[in-house]
Amino acid sequence: RFLDYLSDLCVSNHIAIPVTQELICKCVLDSKNSDILIKTELRPVKEMSQTHEYLSIEYSEEEVWLTWTDKNNDHHEKSIRQLAQEARAGNAHDENVLSYYRYQLKLFARMCLDRQYLAIKEISQQLGVDLIFLCMADEMLPFDLRASFCHLMLHVHVDRDPQELVMPVKFARLWTEIPTAITIKDYDSNLNVSRDDKKNKFASTMEFVEDYLNNVVSEAVPFANEEKNKLTFEVVSLAHNLIYFGFYSFSELLRLTRTLLGIIDCVQNP
Numbered sequence: 168r169f170l171d172y173l174s175d176l177c178v179s180n181h182i183a184i185p186v187t188q189e190l191i192c193k194c195v196l197d198s199k200n201s202d203i204l205i206k207t208e209l210r211p212v213k214e215m216s217q218t219h220e221y222l223s224i225e226y227s228e229e230e231v232w233l234t235w236t237d238k239n240n241d242h243h244e245k246s247i248r249q250l251a252q253e254a255r256a257g258n259a260h261d262e263n264v265l266s267y268y269r270y271q272l273k274l275f276a277r278m279c280l281d282r283q284y285l286a287i288k289e290i291s292q293q294l295g296v297d298l299i300f301l302c303m304a305d306e307m308l309p310f311d312l313r314a315s316f317c318h319l320m321l322h323v324h325v326d327r328d329p330q331e332l333v334m335p336v337k338f339a340r341l342w343t344e345i346p347t348a349i350t351i352k353d354y355d356s357n358l359n360v361s362r363d364d365k366k367n368k369f370a371s372t373m374e375f376v377e378d379y380l381n382n383v384v385s386e387a388v389p390f391a392n393e394e395k396n397k398l399t400f401e402v403v404s405l406a407h408n409l410i411y412f413g414f415y416s417f418s419e420l421l422r423l424t425r426t427l428l429g430i431i432d433c434v435q436n437p
Contacts (some may be wrong), residue, residue: 170270174277183281192278192286205235205268210246210296231269231301234395252310259337265312272315275418279322291323296368299324306373310394317401320372325408334415351418366414376406379424403427 173195177188194200209229234244245261254262275294278286302308302316366373379402383389390396406423409415415423 170267170274174270174274177277178280183277183283183399185281188278188280188283192283192289194280195264195274196289202236205233205264205271207293207298208232208234208394209295209301229297229301230233231298233264234266245301248305248307251312254309265309266363269312269315269361272312276315276322276356277321279319279327287323287327294318294319294323296324296372300371300375303372310392314398314401317398317405320407321401321405323359324394325405325412331413332354332411351421365412369409369414370435372405373409376409377426380423380426380430384426384433389430389433394417403430 173191177184177191185203195204208231210232212228212230231247231248232244233247234242236242245264247265250261250265254265273292279290299316301321303313303320305313379399383399390399406427410423411422
């Protein structure tokens with residue numbers, strides 16, 4: 168409740184309140200108060216003869232671990248996959264730890280909302296693009312936790328400098344700029360080459376977004392699972408911002424648009 172209360176204080180009507188954000192950042196991120204937060208680390212996957220299911224990460228040689236200190240000042244650590252697996256098995260303590268961590272991620276995202284760089288600078292050092300991507304794409308984690316990581320990716324790494332809004336389609340041009348012949352692939356060949364640098368950093372994220380949305384379209388009843396809908400909402404929101412920050416070429420944008428229109432056209436059975 169405390170973390171949720173701080174999250175609500177950061178915003179008003181979905182718009183950040185910079186003064187309050189700054190006060191909360193200075194308090195929450197102060198080293199003196201580090202014991203209230205769960206720390207996140209990337210560690211190499213251990214090679215063990217008896218490998219548990221939650222340790223077999225197909226797309227990475229690293230895994231995400233959480234470390235925290237309890238009220239008795241005892242140190243604890245577990246991989247996030249192990250926490251998720253044991254929470255599903257009915258372990259109330261691990262379920263509570265994951266719930267607390269999810270609200271912590273929500274607070275971090277609110278602290279970074281609307282490019283609050285005081286928070287972004289600190290949080291992005293611990294929660295990098297690769298770490299957040301691993302948790303977004305990990306099907307072993309619960310949907311609400313993956314949705315929180317997706318939301319965090321947007322506000323810590325995507326909606327920040329050097330990304331700026333661009334016009335994906337130019338509706339007006341000078342007559343002299345209009346070529347005599349053009350194809351879809353040539354349409355945006357003269358755009359800023361910095362897009363390639365941005366795309367390289369978020370290549371895995373963009374691939375995940377497109378694959379996830381394609382899977383949603385292919386499902387017989389796409390919105391039957393309310394928990395999964397939380398993740399779907401955040402993935403669509405992330406796709407929306409990636410588009411408006413100019414991550415997609417025109418041909419890629421057409422492909423993604425067809426997928427999004429397919430989701431809108433999905434008709435659920437009564």
